[in-house]
Amino acid sequence: MNAKAPLATTAGWTDLDLRAVDTVRVLAADAVEKVGNGHPGTAVSLAPAAYHLYQHVLRHDPTDPHWLGRDRFVLSAGHSSLTQYIQLYLAGFGLELEDLQALRTWGSKTPGHPEYRHTAGVEITTGPLGQGLASAVGLAMAARRERGLLDPQAPAGTSPFDHHVYVIASDGDLQEGVTSEASSVAGTQELGNLVVLWDDNRISIEGDTQIAFTEDVLKRYEAYGWHVQYVDWTVGGEYREDVDALHAAIEAAKAVTDKPSFIGLRTLIAWPTPGKTGDHSSHGSKLGGDAIKGLKELLGFDPERTFQVDDDVLAHTRGLAARTAPVRAAWQESFDAWAAANPGRKALLDRLVAGDLPEGWADALPVFPAGKAVATRAASGEVLSALAPVLPELWGGSADLAGSNNTTMKGEPSFLPAHRSSHDFAGDEYGRTLHFGIREHGMGAILSGIRLHGLTRPYGGTFFTFSDYMRGAVRLAALMGVDVTYVWTHDSIGLGEDGPTHQPVEHLAAVRAIPGLSVVRPADANETAHAWKATLERTGGPTALVLTRQNVPTFPRGEDGYATADGVARGAYVLLEASTGTPDVVLIGTGSEVQLAVEARATLEAAGVPTRVVSAPCLEWFAEQDEAYRESVLPASVRARVSVEAGIALSWHKIVGDAGRSVSLEHYGASADYQTLYREFGITAEAVVAAAHESLAAARGDQAPSSVSATPTQSGTGDLPA
Numbered sequence: 171m172n173a174k175a176p177l178a179t180t181a182g183w184t185d186l187d188l189r190a191v192d193t194v195r196v197l198a199a200d201a202v203e204k205v206g207n208g209h210p211g212t213a214v215s216l217a218p219a220a221y222h223l224y225q226h227v228l229r230h231d232p233t234d235p236h237w238l239g240r241d242r243f244v245l246s247a248g249h250s251s252l253t254q255y256i257q258l259y260l261a262g263f264g265l266e267l268e269d270l271q272a273l274r275t276w277g278s279k280t281p282g283h284p285e286y287r288h289t290a291g292v293e294i295t296t297g298p299l300g301q302g303l304a305s306a307v308g309l310a311m312a313a314r315r316e317r318g319l320l321d322p323q324a325p326a327g328t329s330p331f332d333h334h335v336y337v338i339a340s341d342g343d344l345q346e347g348v349t350s351e352a353s354s355v356a357g358t359q360e361l362g363n364l365v366v367l368w369d370d371n372r373i374s375i376e377g378d379t380q381i382a383f384t385e386d387v388l389k390r391y392e393a394y395g396w397h398v399q400y401v402d403w404t405v406g407g408e409y410r411e412d413v414d415a416l417h418a419a420i421e422a423a424k425a426v427t428d429k430p431s432f433i434g435l436r437t438l439i440a441w442p443t444p445g446k447t448g449d450h451s452s453h454g455s456k457l458g459g460d461a462i463k464g465l466k467e468l469l470g471f472d473p474e475r476t477f478q479v480d481d482d483v484l485a486h487t488r489g490l491a492a493r494t495a496p497v498r499a500a501w502q503e504s505f506d507a508w509a510a511a512n513p514g515r516k517a518l519l520d521r522l523v524a525g526d527l528p529e530g531w532a533d534a535l536p537v538f539p540a541g542k543a544v545a546t547r548a549a550s551g552e553v554l555s556a557l558a559p560v561l562p563e564l565w566g567g568s569a570d571l572a573g574s575n576n577t578t579m580k581g582e583p584s585f586l587p588a589h590r591s592s593h594d595f596a597g598d599e600y601g602r603t604l605h606f607g608i609r610e611h612g613m614g615a616i617l618s619g620i621r622l623h624g625l626t627r628p629y630g631g632t633f634f635t636f637s638d639y640m641r642g643a644v645r646l647a648a649l650m651g652v653d654v655t656y657v658w659t660h661d662s663i664g665l666g667e668d669g670p671t672h673q674p675v676e677h678l679a680a681v682r683a684i685p686g687l688s689v690v691r692p693a694d695a696n697e698t699a700h701a702w703k704a705t706l707e708r709t710g711g712p713t714a715l716v717l718t719r720q721n722v723p724t725f726p727r728g729e730d731g732y733a734t735a736d737g738v739a740r741g742a743y744v745l746l747e748a749s750t751g752t753p754d755v756v757l758i759g760t761g762s763e764v765q766l767a768v769e770a771r772a773t774l775e776a777a778g779v780p781t782r783v784v785s786a787p788c789l790e791w792f793a794e795q796d797e798a799y800r801e802s803v804l805p806a807s808v809r810a811r812v813s814v815e816a817g818i819a820l821s822w823h824k825i826v827g828d829a830g831r832s833v834s835l836e837h838y839g840a841s842a843d844y845q846t847l848y849r850e851f852g853i854t855a856e857a858v859v860a861a862a863h864e865s866l867a868a869a870r871g872d873q874a875p876s877s878v879s880a881t882p883t884q885s886g887t888g889d890l891p892a
Contacts, residue, residue, distance in 0.1 A: 173442035173468050176218045178413035182226060186486040190225075190260060191217045192469040193483055197259075198252045199443070199462045200476045201273040201280075208274055208282065211440035211452030212250035212340065214465075216369055218411045219435060223336060223367075224257040225490060227420055231498050232262040232491045235290045238523070239501040241333045242293050242309050242623070246302025246349075247340035247369065248283040249454070254292065255280045260487035263291035267477055286622070286650040294622055295650045298642055300346030301615050303339045303366060305643075307352040308619020308628075310335045310364040310430070311604075315585060316625050318600025319562055320515050321508060326427055330505040334424060337366040341379050344368065344387055348642070351612025353430075357395030358607075360587050360599075362427035365420065371439040377450040388434055397429040402436040409438055442468055522563055522625040525709060532703055534560045538695035540729070543721035546761070547659040549695035550717055551576025553702045554629075558582055558602075561706070566629035566655070567604030569613045574719075575631030575659045578603050604628070610636045614643025617654040621647075627706065631657035633665075634716055635674040637681060647712040648686035655705055656714040661691065662816040663851065663888075664720045664762055669841030670887050678760075679820035681714060682789060690788040691716040692738065693745075693764035694724045697787055700738035704791070707739070720844050722762045737785070741792025742803050746771060748780035755810040755862045758784045758825065763814040766833075769855035770814075774862055781862070782808075789821060809869040812861045816853050829868040831861035840889035851888060 175188050198213035213220075223243065230240040245254045252273065259265040265279060272278035279289050283297035293309075296302035313333060321329040343349055356364055368387065372379045388398050399419045403411050416435065423431030440452035444464035457465070463473040471478055509516040521528065534556050538544060557564055558579040565585070568577040584597025585604050591597055595605065606613040613630045620628040637644065637658050647654055663673045682689050690705065690713060692698040698717065705713040725745070727734045737743025746768060748754070755774065757767035767783045774781040784803055786792060792800065804811070804825070811830040813822040819832035826832060835851055848854060867873040886892030 174410055176411035176413045178218070178222075178417075180414045181222060181417040183413065184486075186483060187221070187225065189480065190483050190487050191221050192471070193479055194221060194256050194260070195469065196462075196466055196471050197256050197270055197477060197479070199457050199465060201252055201270050202456045203459070203462060204271060204476070205274045206456060208252070208456065209249045209454050210252070210457050211373070211446065212247060212369060212371065213252035213256065214443060214452070215371065215437045215439050215441045216250065216253055216338070218413050219367060219369075219416060220253045220257050220338065221260075222413055222417065223338075224261050225487065226417070228336065229333060229494075229497060231494050232291075232488075235263055237498070239330055239333060239498075239505065242306070242335045244294055244302045244306040244309070244335065244337045245284055245296055246300070246306070246337050246343045248296030248299075248302060250340070251280065251282060251284050253338065254284055255289070258289065258291045260484065261490045262488040265289070267479060271477060294619070295646060298646065299340070299342040300348040301643065301646055303337050303343050304348045304352035304612055304615035305619035305622065306335050306337045306364060306366070307356045307361065307612075308616035308621075309623045310356065310361040310619075311359060311585070311616065312620040312623035312626055312628075313363055314361070314599060315565065315602075315620075316623070319626075320519055321512070322600055328504075330501055330508055333363065335364050337364070339366055339368050341370065341372060341383060342374055345383050348611045348615055351607075351609035352616055353391065353394050353396070355606060355609065355612060355616065356430045358586070358590065360395070360428050361430045364430040365423045366430070366432050368432065368434045369437055370434050371437045373439045373448075373450045373453050375450065375454055388432070391432040395429060397423060397426040397431045398434075399423065399431070400434040400436070404436050404438065409441060444468065518562070519625075527706065528560060531557070531560045535699045535703060538699070538724050540724050540726035543723050544695040545719060545721050546692050546695065546698045546717040547574070547576045547719060549698040550657060550702065550715060551578070553699050555580040557702070561627070563626045564629070564706070565602045565604065565626060566617075566631070566657075567606060568631040568657075569606045569610045569636070570608045571632055571659075572603075572605075574633070575657055577629065577631040577657055604630070606630060610639035611643055614640035614647070614656075617656075618643060618647045618650070618652050621652045621654045622650075627653070627655070629655035629657055631659065633660040633672060633674075634658035634677055635660070635672050637674070637677060637714070644681070644687060644712065644714075645684055648684050651686060651710045652712060653709045654712045656712065657717065658714055659717045660719045661716045661761060662718070663835065663839040663847045663853075664718055664816065664844040666719070666844040666847065667841050670838040673839035675817050675835050675837070675839055678716065678815065678817040682821050686711045688713040688788055688790045689716060690714065690738075690791075691761035692787050693759070693761060693785045694722055696724065696727055696735040697738050697785065700735040701787060704739035716761065718762045720762065723765050725768075738787055739791065740795050740799065741788040741790065742784055742786035744782060744803055745785040746783040748782045749775055750780040752780060753782035753805075753808055754780045755812065755866055756782045756784055756804060756808055757812050757814065757858060757862065758786050758804075758822075759814045760786055761815070763816055763833075763853065766814050766853070766855045766858050767812075770858035770862065773855065773859050779862070779866070789825070810862065810865040812858055812865055814853070814858050816848070826865075829865055831865045831868075833857050833861050837884040837891065838886065838888050840887045842889070847888075
C-alpha cells in the first residue's frame with residue numbers, strides 16, 4: 171500500500187511531528203483492540219488533522235486547561251473519543267499511557283465518549299451526534315457577549331477576550347437536525363470566531379453514506395451564510411494527507427471575521443490500515459490483529475509491541491507547554507494592561523469567574539401584591555426586567571415565542587449583527603436578547619454552550635409541550651451539570667383553545683424523570699420571583715421554570731395564615747397550616763392547581779377536617795432537604811394525602827403513599843377555554859375534597875387502594891377519545 175508521509179512543510183512540521191502522528195495511529199488501534207470495542211477508524215485517519223490542531227493551531231496551555239484566554243475545542247464526533255484523548259496525552263494535559271490502556275473501562279479517565287468534568291481538557295460532553303457542533307455555536311456566541319461586557323471598544327483581534335472555537339464534526343453530526351438548526355443561527359449571527367472541520371469520510375455504521383446522505387453539504391453551509399472551503403486528500407487518485415493545504419484553510423478561516431467557517435476535509439477512514447481503509451467495519455469495531463500488524467509494519471513500528479511511544483516523540487509533543495509560554499506571556503501582558511485600564515470591568519470579571527452574585531442583588535426582585543391574579547409567565551417577565559440592571563451576566567430569549575414566554579428584558583437590545591435589526595427588535599453584536607428562531611433543539615444545545623464558556627448565565631424559552639423537541643439537549647445539560655435555565659410556559663390544559671397538541675399533560679412526569687434536572691412549577695407571582703432567586707443561587711445543574719399562560723391568584727404572603735414564599739428554595743413548604751396545627755390530611759399542589767388545594771382546604775376545614783396545604787414547586791429540591799425538614803412538611807404519621815396537578819400522576823405515587831390519592835389528568839386534553847377543561851376533566855376543588863375523604867378512609871383502612879392508573883393508555887382528544 172502507498173502510505174506516503176503527510177505533506178506538512180509549510181505547516182511547520184518536523185520529522186518528530188511525522189512520527190508523532192504515526193504514533194497516534196497505532197495508539198488508537200491498540201487502545202480499541204485492548205478493550206475489545208470502540209471506534210478506531212476515524213482516530214487513525216484523522217490523526218494528522220487532530221495533531222495539527224493541538225500542536226500547531228489551538229491557543230491553549232497544558233499546564234492550565236482552564237486558562238481564560240484559551241481557544242475552545244469541541245470533538246463533536248464524540249464516538250471517536252481517542253481522537254481527543256491521544257492528543258491530550260501527547261500534549262501533557264494530564265492523561266498518561268495507562269489511561270489510554272484503560273479506554274472505556276470502569277473509573278477510567280477515558281470513557282467511550284468525551285465527558286465534561288471527567289477528563290482535563292474536555293470542554294463538553296459529546297456523544298449524541300450533533301450536540302457538540304450545536305453547543306459550539308453557543309460557545310462562540312458567549313465569547314462575543316463576554317467581550318461586549320468586558321472589552322467592547324477594543325479593535326477586532328486585539329482583546330485578551332478574543333479567541334476561536336474549533337470543532338471536529340463527522341458525517342453523522344451533519345445528518346442530525348440539531349446541527350442544521352444551530353448552524354443556521356451561527357450564520358445569522360456571523361460568528362467569525364467559529365471554525366468547523368468536517369471529516370468527510372462518507373462512512374457511517376451502515377456503510378457508505380450515499381444510501382442516506384446525498385445533499386451538497388458545502389452549498390448547504392454557504393446558504394447558511396458560512397465561509398466554506400474544501401480540502402481533498404484523495405484528489406488525483408493518490409491519497410496524500412496534505413496538512414499544508416489544511417493549515418492554509420484554517421488560516422484563511424481565521425482571517426474571515428464576519429462569517430463562521432466550514433472546512434470540508436475528504437479522508438478515507440482508517441487510512442492507511444491494510445484491509446480496513448475506507449471500510450465501514452473500522453468505524454465501530456476493533457481493527458483486528460492482522461490489520462493492526464499490517465498498520466504497524468507499514469508505519470515502521472514493532473508489530474509485537476503495543477502502546478509504543480518513543481521517548482523523543484513524547485518529549486517533543488509535551489514541549490507544547492514551553493512553546494505556548496511566549497503566547498501565554500503575551501496574552502498576560504495584554505490582559506494586565508486591560509485590567510489596569512478597566513478596574514470596574516476587572517471587578518466584574520473576577521465576580522463572574524468566581525461565580526458569585528453581586529451583593530444585594532435579590533433586593534431588585536419584585537414583590538407582587540395580593541388580590542391581583544397574574545400569570546406566572548408574566549411574573550417571570552417582570553422578574554427578568556427587574557434583574558437586568560443588577561445581573562449583566564443574565565441573558566437569553568426564546569424560540570420565536572418571546573411575547574408569549576415573556577423572556578425579553580425591557581429595554582435590552584438584541585444580540586445580533588446591527589444590520590439584522592428589525593422593526594420589533596433592534597440590537598448589535600453585544601446585545602442581550604437572544605433570538606433562536608423556531609429551533610427548540612438548537613436552542614437547548616446553544617444554551618449549554620453559552621454556559622460552558624464560563625462567565626454568563628443563559629435562559630431560553632418555549633412552550634412546555636415543545637420541550638420534547640429539546641429533550642436531547644436538556645438531558646445532556648443535566649448529565650454535565652450545566653446550570654442553564656429553561657423557561658417553559660403554557661404549562662398545562664390551562665393553555666386552553668389551542669388544544670391537545672399544545673397541552674403538555676405528560677411532560678411534568680417526563681422531565682422530572684431526567685436525573686439532575688430541577689423542575690420548578692411556581693404557584694403564583696411571588697413564588698415565581700423566589701423560583702428565579704433560588705435558580706440563580708444554584709449551580710451544578712439545569713433548572714426548568716414551568717409557567718402558566720392563564721392568570722392565577724396571588725396569595726397574601728405572610729398574612730391570613732399564608733406563609734411567605736421563602737420556602738420555594740426548599741422545594742416544598744407549608745403554605746397554609748391546619749386549623750388545629752396538626753393535620754388529618756395534607757393537600758399537595760403545584761402551579762395553578764395550588765389554588766384548588768386552598769379552596770378545598772376551606773371546605774374540609776368547614777366540615778371539621780384539619781387540613782394542611784403544601785405548595786411543592788420543585789420535587790427535586792424537596793428531595794435534597796434533610797429528613798427532619800421533609801418530615802416537618804409531610805409527616806409520616808399523616809397517611810391521608812392528596813396531590814393535585816393538571817398532568818398525569820406518575821410523579822406523585824411515592825409522595826402520596828399507599829393511602830394517598832391524586833387528582834390528575836390521565837389522558838390528552840381538548841380544545842376549549844381553560845375553565846371548561848378543568849371542569850370537564852374533573853380537576854376542581856370539589857374533586858380534591860372528594861379525594862381527601864377517600865384518602866382519609868384509606869388511611870383508616872376502610873377503603874381499597876386507588877384504582878387510578880399510573881400508565882395512561884387512552885389515545886384521542888379528551889372530549890372525543892379514540
